[in-house]
Amino acid sequence: MANQGICFSPFQTGLLTGWGLFSTLRIYAGVPFALEEHWRRLSMDGERLHVDLSGLWPEVEAGFQALVEHNQAQEAVARVYCIRNRGGFLDTPNPRATDLLMLTRELHRWGASARLRLQPHGRHAQAPLAGTKTLTWAHNLVLVEEANAAGYDDVLLLNERGEVAECTSANVFAVRGGVMQTPPLDSGALPGVSRKVLLESGSRYGLRVEEKTLWPEDLWEAEEVFITSSTREVQAVAAIGERELRQGPWTGRAAAAFRQVVQEYVAAHTDAAPATSGSAQREVASH
Numbered sequence: 001m002a003n004q005g006i007c008f009s010p011f012q013t014g015l016l017t018g019w020g021l022f023s024t025l026r027i028y029a030g031v032p033f034a035l036e037e038h039w040r041r042l043s044m045d046g047e048r049l050h051v052d053l054s055g056l057w058p059e060v061e062a063g064f065q066a067l068v069e070h071n072q073a074q075e076a077v078a079r080v081y082c083i084r085n086r087g088g089f090l091d092t093p094n095p096r097a098t099d100l101l102m103l104t105r106e107l108h109r110w111g112a113s114a115r116l117r118l119q120p121h122g123r124h125a126q127a128p129l130a131g132t133k134t135l136t137w138a139h140n141l142v143l144v145e146e147a148n149a150a151g152y153d154d155v156l157l158l159n160e161r162g163e164v165a166e167c168t169s170a171n172v173f174a175v176r177g178g179v180m181q182t183p184p185l186d187s188g189a190l191p192g193v194s195r196k197v198l199l200e201s202g203s204r205y206g207l208r209v210e211e212k213t214l215w216p217e218d219l220w221e222a223e224e225v226f227i228t229s230s231t232r233e234v235q236a237v238a239a240i241g242e243r244e245l246r247q248g249p250w251t252g253r254a255a256a257a258f259r260q261v262v263q264e265y266v267a268a269h270t271d272a273a274p275a276t277s278g279s280a281q282r283e284v285a286s287h
Contacts, residue, residue, distance in 0.1 A: 011092040012099070014051070014084035018136035020098075021045050024169075025078040026230045027104065031266045032064045032078060033230070037193045042082060045132040051084045052097040063102045073104040077231050081135065108231055113238035113247075114153040116167065116227075118216065119143060122157025123165040123188035130188045140168040154227070156219075156240055159188045164214040170227035170235075171195040173209075174219050175250040181212035194228040197261050198254060205257035219245070226251040234258050 014020040023038040032038075039060060046053040060080060067073060081101040085094040122143065124130060143155045154167045166172055166189040173182045180202065183189050202209035219225050225237040225245050234255035237245055 011090045012083065012085055012094075013088040013090040014098075014135065016090065017088055018134060018138075019049070019051070019088065020081060020083040020135040021049065021051055021133060022079060022081045022135060022137075023133060024230050025080070026233075027068060027073055027076045027078055028262055028266050029270065030068045030074050031269045032068075033262055033265055034193050034197070035060070035064065037196065038080070041133070041191060041193065042080070045134070046082065048129060048132055049134060050087075051082055053082060054097075056082070056098065056100060059100055060102075063100065067102055067104050071104045075107060076104045077107055078102070078104045083135070110232050110235055111153075113236040114227060115151070115239045116154055116156040116237055116241075117143075117147040117150060117152040118158070118241045119155045120158045120162070121160055122155065122168075123159045125159040125161065125163075125165065125186060125188035127188075131185055131190055133190055144168050157188075158216065162215065163187050164216060164219065165189045166192075167227055170229040170232060172214070172219075172237075173198070173226050173228065173254070174214055174222040175224040175226075175248070176218065176222050178208065178223075178250075180207060180209040180250065180254060181214060181218075182209070183214050184211040187213065192228060192230075194230055194233065194258065197258060198228065198234075201261050202254070202257055205253070205260060207253060207257055216240075222246070224248045224250045226254060228254075228258070233262075 008015055021042050023042055025032045025038055039057060043053050083099045083101060085096055085099060147155045154170060156167055157165045159165045164172055164183050165187045171182055171189060171192040173180050182195055185191055198209050219240060220243055223246060227235050227237060234251060236247060236251040239245055
């Protein structure tokens with residue numbers, strides 16, 4: 001698979017219209033962390049967006065094994081794209097309903113903390129496809145590019161009700177009364193895998209983690225605020241707009257719990273991981 005060339009077509013409807021899905025993973029010691037959870041989310045989004053992923057799981061498993069070995073991606077970031085081939089104005093016969101595009105690249109250094117720009121109406125919670133991670137991602141990239149130009153690291157998105165939803169590529173947590181609270185999915189937030197790890201595993205490490213509707217004022221008054229994603233893991237938020245936020249021990253405790261879950265997962269999957277080292281930025285595609 002690693003030796004196949006990448007061949008795109010102007011009649012590949014998902015490529016030119018953004019009709020498809022993607023997910024970002026972190027590879028630890030040659031193991032794609034929580035790959036099953038990422039595929040579960042992709043499959044759920046595929047049902048909502050009519051992107052047929054049936055029969056592709058074996059290709060995904062084999063593809064990641066080939067990527068790690070071929071790219072020597074022992075510690076790396078990975079992406080899997082699911083691109084719909086049929087339908088729409090560009091519809092042409094194609095033997096495959098969906099193509100996979102998979103790649104690895106070097107790790108991004110996020111820094112100890114992030115400064116967020118506040119964006120009202122950044123998410124539409126009541127939209128029919130809210131919470132899906134689609135190839136149509138340009139609106140998020142524009143917001144991040146503008147935020148970076150203004151000296152911020154990411155954007156805190158509010159929904160149409162003024163509630164906190166998420167960042168462009170991360171979920172948000174506020175620590176209030178010693179409880180780690182994150183907006184529910186009906187806020188318009190994506191069901192992040194790292195978010196799910198803390199919600200489901202936090203209690204094993206003495207953390208109280210729950211879903212809770214949050215407003216900007218809740219973040220101003222919080223003991224701490226942090227964000228989570230596959231590439232960041234757990235990152236403190238130092239400021240939102242011009243407001244400096246309090247810092248404390250809770251973000252570190254969440255990070256330690258997350259790392260413990262990663263270590264347990266990697267240990268359980270090490271026998272299946274190729275023995276490679278280093279990282280690279282090459283691609284593998286399946287058609």
